[in-house]
Amino acid sequence: MRKINQKILLVAIVISVLALGLLWIYFNQSRETLKKRAEAMKLSEVKVAILYGVVIDKMRSIDDINTILKELRADLLFLGYFRWRGMATVERQTDVYGLLKKYIQQIKEENPNLIFVGGLAAQELNRIEYDPYHKRMIPEEEVWQMALNPQKYGFNMTGIEFHKNYWRVPEDENYIFPDILNPKFQDLILSFAKAQIDAGVDALWLDGLFWQAEVFYRLAGGREHKAIGEALKAAEKIVLKIKEYAESKGRKIWIGSDAQIDLPYRMPKLDFVTVSPSVAEIREKRLDEDRWTRMISKIKEKYGEIPIFALIEWSYPAAPFARDIPLGVFSQQLNKEEQRELIRSLDEFFKEKGIIFIYPVHGGFIGRDAVKLAFSKYYKYDALAPEFQTYEQIKELVKK
Known part of the structure; x- marks a missing residue:
């Protein structure tokens, strides 16, 4: 025994x-x-970047999206998810991040080295918000507690006066401008970021990260003011908190925003920045060489040697009409051949400047008064839509 x-x-x-x-x-x-995946994904090595916003909009199947990514040999997918206006309602009603996680997994299976960039708007909140990380609805009175009140920082403008001044059209009144210095808002924006990180994004683009500092600079009459520096420090704190969360999950996250070069302050450290041709440059189909030379020099001075990505931008709250936004002018005022020609010239110009051009494949608001709509019904750009037909031109360019 x-x-x-x-x-x-x-x-x-x-x-x-x-x-x-x-x-x-x-x-x-x-x-x-x-480790190998992290080593394979380096922003500095990106050759082909495409705008595809957003992958879960149901305009195409995941198989069709993967086909596009393979055909274009994409290294980076920009704004595969973007949390902005109206998303609080959608996130309350559906499992947005569960679906996003599934899509990212399917994309990574076919494109393992792809950098998937998510995004969120840092400059506005829905009147009734939703915290997707804690799965909690935030009532309007609680959202208003996070609202920006310039008077609090010594400016001659109350919170209500500020909102009335910055609401451009009736629809804007459904949204509230938050105070980036408010701890509750900082926690909420971190929750927005956490939800996307948990879904699998590799990078985050924080739209309007420096918006409040810019507002304070204007209210100060273009002079230095203590509140401007405080707003920038708050932005830096948010970036660091997002990175800390990713690291706690064994992840690395790259964070970028639109390049702010006009403020006479030290800017928070970012991993990448975005720039865009102006409305006038798109309309005239010609970039201002001197402007771009100065811009690139300023970016390097402010942010160091980090990747610069260029896209044909749009804006939701501040520019409601097509004529006021670069993507609106591009899609509405240029015909198909002019769009193709401009994509070619932008690609050549940006390559010479060491900038990565984000090809406009799918997504981006084209203006509330747009007449040429993608597939006759969508207020977003799409290179494959019969109204635009720029996809084959993009395919030719990536082969080079």
């Missing part, structure tokens, strides 16, 4: 050792896989 027990004990020990060995191999391989 004693010998039998010894044999059983020996077998149990052997099985335990084998099990531990298999677990070690599994987790070690997982770490190696993650």
